[in-house]
Amino acid sequence: MSTSRSYREFAKSNIDEAIRLALAESGGVKARRALSRMIWTVQGRSDLLRPARHAGRSDAEMLRRIVRGLAALLGFRASWLRPLEEWEPRGERARGVFSSLAHHLLANYPVPAVLHAAWFEEAGYWAYRQQHWFHHVGMGRSLRSAGFPIALTRRMAHEFSNAPAHVEVGFALRWAEVRGLGGSEALANAVASTRLKREFLGQEFWRSLIHLLLNARGLELGQITPIVEYLYHQKFAQRTVIIGEDTELSIDPPRPDLSIKGCTAASLVRRAREWEAERRPEGPVRRRFAWDRSGIREFQGDRTEGKAWTIRELLDSDDLAAEGKAMKHCVATYTEFCVKRRSTIWSLGLEGPDGRRRLATIEVDPSTKTVVQASMKCNEEPDEPCRSIVREWASREGLTVEC
Template sequence: MTRLLWNVQSRSDLLRPARFAGRAEEESLRRLVGGLLALVGYRRSWLRPVEQWEPREGGTHSVFSSLAHHLLANYPVPPVMHSAWFAGSGWWAYRQRHWFRHVGMGGSLRTAGFPIRLTKRMAYEFSLAPAHFDIGFALRWAQVRGLGGSDTIARVVASTRLGREFFGEAFWTSVIHLFLRTRGLDPAHVDLIVEYLNHQKFVQRTIIVGEDTEISIDPPRPDLSIKGCTVTSLLRRAEEWKAEQRPEAPERKRFEWNRSEIREYQRAEDETRAWTIRELLDSDDLAAEGKAMKHCVATYTEFCVRRRSTIWSLGLEGPEGRRRLATIEVDPKTRTVVQASMKCNEEPDEPCLSLVKEWASREGLTVEC
């Protein structure tokens, strides 16, 4: 870092106090130093010694751009991609810097590995994106522009979460196409519609089952499609959804599901007590089992509702009540015992495992735990 800073200070006015006189400028200085630190992080990939750098005249962006090109690029990189060096740390920042290096070494924008597949037109628009855009914002802006959208609509769409998040791209592309097909689209409605659709299709919900067990379940409409929808109909639903929003507080719910085809188990231990394996048939039962056994079986609620899993409780029943000993998961499709655990997720002991195997043998189940 010292080597880079010394050369930057001696060869340019990039870090000179005259550039950073006020409070806003101090923030710019911190941002600039962060960018220089990011360049140092890639020093093993530097193509040329920093001592050979000849700064370009101009503003801060122009000078920094010439430094980044000198160190890491053989070919021109679109101005917007220099924001990669100011993106902080973490996975997203790493990806952006990888894209800069890919293009700087002569790679195509279309093969850089962007989260949006760019057409030739989109790549062209991206290359022209203003330097002050973030890369994520620029990608979404270029996509909309490449699909024929105006600069205004492109900026509006990129200003929503779609300029910061990149998943479910096939779905969001269909939404963008709908926006572009709508004559007289009011830009003020775009963000609300995007927020509504994201909540319905992608946002997991936190609910309470049992007395106080919080679990996450699927979004309200994970299979949501906008086929046959109009912006008007989506806006109406979005406004209704917004009006119903309440302060974030988990909702209490109880889910029930039908008994499976697998039969329960009972074997006498003595005249007053019996070993039993009971199927748990609602979310409150799962929560009670998880609380008593100190494990997370309540999170299997959705799997049970969708019949992807069945959960069973092995216990010893007598006049004093029922003592839980192990929790068992069975895949109803393959009729396989996939796991069994005692309190705190400990492996089942020999007596419990013997009972599970006996029950499985009676019911024609395969045991893989």
């Protein structure tokens, strides 16, 4: 077997595998047929998916991206401007040929090169947004009205339209933002290389950081990533902790109200270093959160046959985890509400010589002194004996019952 034939067969196997994977992920029978027809048409009109183009340099991942891109273009079929069968391929490299197809189907005007890769993204919301931006700009509409997660000035839009074709769209947005604010190319590359190329929540906060960095003197660019990581984990990152024996709980970041007003780059570098030195290994850590009593008294009824009805306030996260596990519901997720005094949780049960049997879990709003909910195991509605005890306790403590 000749070497060239071997290369072609290897390329063909990679193409076939890329097509097989795309068809398997395309959904129902109609979707698979539509994608198959599109692939056949593309193969008939171009060498984009022919072994001869890829022989000797076959890149399996690039082939998967191309076929994934065809499926994405098919998803915009309702917006196609021209028939697929009228496409005249242009470009030498595979990305250029694909770009000519995307322009043929969805654009009347040239689209910035950085947006071409939108069609190669893994399927999902972020990919769909980028593909929408491609179509928006291809129809002659402004970059500034595309709905980017960063509001672009005219200068930023100009920088974005000239961003290198090989970078991610998120990177290009951050890069253009820094350049548009007057930052050097080196600073723009440093900022866009951090998690800010994919984190756009809290844009006003991150814009204030960029202004601080623009005015910093003597800041080493290598310090920007540690600063961003420190600020993100303090202000935005949800944390997973373990309470009780093995209950995992997602809690708010340590300092959601963090502001950098009055800070300097030097002070942020120092804080980032201190945080990194104290940082625990990645993964859930064991935590116990405790809070003070609410001021509402607990309940203990008269003993009958050695047993008494009781209502006990739960005062730490371990108690909530144990209650949730025993009662098979999600009361453990109320930990932060209890810490912040937005809620109080109570356990209703029967106590006797053999111990305590949990019967219901109660939530009371401490600000309004209102019983807002009560539930038995698996979130079942309380039975009448439990309701009667809740009403008696509420009457004693001046609580309103709304459940």
